[in-house]
Amino acid sequence: MQNTLPSSLRPFLLLWAGQALSVLGGAVSYAAASMWLATIYFPLPADKPALASALTWLSLSYALPGILATPFAGVLADRYPRGAVMRLADLCSGVFCGLVALLAFADALTLPLLYLLIALTAVSASIHGAALWGAYVLLVPEKHLTRANALMGSLWTGAGLVAPGLALLLLARGEGLGLAFGLDAASFFVAALTLLLVRVPPTPKRETPPEAGLWAEAxxxxxxxxxxxxxxxxxxxxxxxxxxxxxxxxxxxxxxxxxxxxxxxxxxxxxxxxxxxxxxxxxxxxxxxxxxxxxxxxxxxxxxxxxxxxxxxxxxxxxxxxxxxxxxxxxxxxxxxxxxxxxxxxxxxxxxxxxxxxxxxxxxxxxxxxxxxxxxxxxxxxxxxxxxxxxxxxxxxxxxxxxxxxxxxxxxxxxxxxxxxxxxxx
CATH class of the missing domain: 1.20.1250.20 (MFS general substrate transporter like domains)
Structure with a gap:
């Protein structure tokens, strides 16, 4: 079949479904956090400088920790079974998002805590991404890699289409930020459970000796x-x-x-x-x-x-x-x-x-x-x-x-x- 994905790709499609939930959950929580800052935490026109600063820190807390973690994320993805690495990373992200939700429900969430927990989530997401990208070639026949990459890439665009509306609906409730991060945590746990059903083959190793030390491997x-x-x-x-x-x-x-x-x-x-x-x-x-x-x-x-x-x-x-x-x-x-x-x-x-x-x-x-x-x-x-x-x-x-x-x-x-x-x- 030239234009459809065969049934032999069911493990990949199961992986894709689990990731679809976690990507959507992450997009909703980010949109909700941005809206929460702009409409609830800093609602007044006089708050504009503080809001601009808060939005910058929110963006950086998602971006910078993941960037700094990428070299070591790649080492972990190559050194250990990629299915286990992705599962552990999803569980960690779920715990961090769950903590944000609990703090929000308890009205104890401060901006430094929000930035810290998001930064930790970004690190685990970086590790997950390195393992996920390397898992495709182990799960998908080479002739179908292009379609598999296209399907996985569609997740972020699709999430961007629906996440703002979902975040707006959640924030219409008094505990919207907690709900958004609670759903995000649940989506990570479901993705981790889905990975229990997907057997990612072991990474083939070459006969060349491994690099000595973490920095050398990185x-x-x-x-x-x-x-x-x-x-x-x-x-x-x-x-x-x-x-x-x-x-x-x-x-x-x-x-x-x-x-x-x-x-x-x-x-x-x-x-x-x-x-x-x-x-x-x-x-x-x-x-x-x-x-x-x-x-x-x-x-x-x-x-x-x-x-x-x-x-x-x-x-x-x-x-x-x-x-x-x-x-x-x-x-x-x-x-x-x-x-x-x-x-x-x-x-x-x-x-x-x-x-x-x-x-x-x-x-x-x-x-x-x-x-x-x-x-x-x-x-x-x-x-x-x-x-x-x-x-x-x-x-x-x-x-x-x-x-x-x-x-x-x-x-x-x-x-x-x-x-x-x-x-x-x-």
Whole structure:
């Protein structure tokens, strides 16, 4: 069967179902925490500086601990059975979220405690992610890896589509934050139970001796990339693209208020309604990209051209998005931007999973995540401050130009253009 997933992939689909619950739970709790800060903890206009600071710390508590933990997360994912690592990480995340829920119900939750428990959850999530990414190749036949990656990638887009509405419904109740984190904790426990039903095969080991010491093992992913320039260029390029895209979400309200004011006035539409429309179109674009990859399965050769060509297309969409003065054009460009992401990322993930030795995949994945995510906080802080003096649309359009250039430069290298054409794992 060329266009459907066979019944032999039932273990992966069971894993996918468990992860769908935990991803949705995490998206709902994050949205609820943001809304809780903005509407309950800091409800007054005079609270704006404190709210901005709290939202920044909330974002950093999710991002920074996971980034710092990624090198050691990769070591754990490669050293120990990946099914057990994922199960333990889910249980830890469930406990941390459960503590947030209990403190919220007891009206004893302080912001430092919230940030600390979220940071601990981010560390366990980083460990879980490294093990999960390396588990695909052990569960899924190589010919179906592209579809499996597309299905897993669709979880985050789908969660982003429904999480804000669910969080809003929960916060309509007096104990909404506790309910949101309680449901998040339950989703992690269900995901851990689901993993008891999925047997992840042991990671094949090569005959080469293991690295001596934790630091040496953690650096093995860097060494693997250092002698493969095409992969290193790819990872650095995606870090640059993340730098260009990171301000999109935080600057979107400013872009809508500044650049679309005339259009919204003519439509008698509020900024909130416009943001909701753009958010819906964005999520639909991501789901369509994931659905395309699930049905299509992707290309087998010429992946370098496709991956970086799509990245250039997304950068072009960002340019138009930043300069647009039409609500529907703005929404369409954001939908196109997100549509390209699962198509490009699924091809890249499949290529990496088939060409990196299984016992190194956790550590290489960790390097990929650290490079991709570490630049986002810097970009948000840098351009968030600049947006106070320069129109947000101009900033985002300029970053789109940077993204197009960064996407096309790697194609000047022959080994990048031919990347992924190899059929065997080195």
């Amino acid at each position: 650096s093995a992913g860097w060494h693997f990339l250092r002698v493969r320039p095409a992969l290193l260029v790819t990872f650095l390029t995606f870090a640059a693209l993340n730098f260009a895209a990171a301000p999109l979400a935080p600057l979107e309200p400013l872009l809508v208020r500044e650049g679309l004011a005339a259009d919204l006035s003519g439509r008698e539409m509020t900024v909130a309604a416009a943001l909701a429309l753009i958010g819906t179109v964005t999520s639909v674009g991501g789901l369509l990209g994931s659905a395309l990859m699930t049905v299509w399965g992707g290309v087998k050769r010429g992946r370098g051209w496709l991956i970086f060509g799509l990245c250039a297309l997304s950068g072009t969409a960002q340019i138009v998005y930043g300069l647009s003065q039409s609500l529907w054009l703005t929404a369409a460009m954001m939908g196109l931007f997100v549509f390209t992401l699962p198509v490009a990322d699924t091809h890249l993930s499949t290529m990496l999973q088939t060409q990196i030795p299984p016992d190194l995949q956790g550590r290489v994945f960790a390097v990929r995540q650290m490079l991709a995510q570490s630049v986002s906080p810097l970009s948000i802080v840098l351009f968030g401050g600049l947006a106070g003096r320069v129109p947000a649309g101009q900033i985002l359009a300029g970053l789109g130009v940077f993204a197009v250039i960064a996407s096309l430069l790697p194609l000047l290298k022959q080994d990048v253009r031919q990347m992924g054409n190899e059929e065997t794992t080195p």
